[in-house]
Amino acid sequence: MKAAVVQFPGSNCDVDLVKALKQFDVAVDVVSHQQTDVFDYDALFLPGGFSFGDYLRSGAIARFSPIMTTVKQAAAAGKTVVGICNGFQILTEADLLPGQLMQNETPGFICDQVGIEIENPATRFTKAYDRTEITLPVAHGEGRYYADEATVAQLNTQHQVVLRYQTNVNGSSDHIAGIMNEAGNVFGLMPHPERAVESLLGNADGQGFFRSLLAPVDVH
């Protein structure tokens, strides 16, 4: 797999993500948000951080970055597109995923390890996990996923809810922590699997995410 990690002004999880991808032998380049010619990749990753300082609303400015045209084309072509934390915020702002990330129900930044239920274990992002209850780090101030009732119902019916919080740490609609698009190739999640790939550092539950990505695409 050849992957690109997009660097926006204010990205701060790009280095961790590159390191995690390399740990799983993924060939990875860091590309600027100003680039437009990045068609040569199987997967595009939008990392966590505070793109453009989270001004206006997290992801609201990054959605206008030149690279987002390419990200949309890659998504439409069925390539893998993943947004982690701020990347998820950018994907919803860019209408690549439904809903919105809002300020946490109790305002403030949450930095913690939280229990996560893998709601759909048959996706290209989760299929390598051998269990459905995992622990992942979260770190966000605007992590409360919101969508109207009809959208949440549709996400549930179509099995697009990939991850849920076991305890609803930020007040998200229906405990939603991660969703994918209808086609199953675009994934946004607030937890950080790239920060959980080393047992030595206390948590390796993110490894299943990277293993899943490397398994054949049509097996989901």
Ligand SMILES: NC(=O)CC[C@H](N)C(=O)O
């Ligand atoms: N780690 C992240 O990407 C979180 C930053 C994010 N912009 C926030 O809600 O606070």
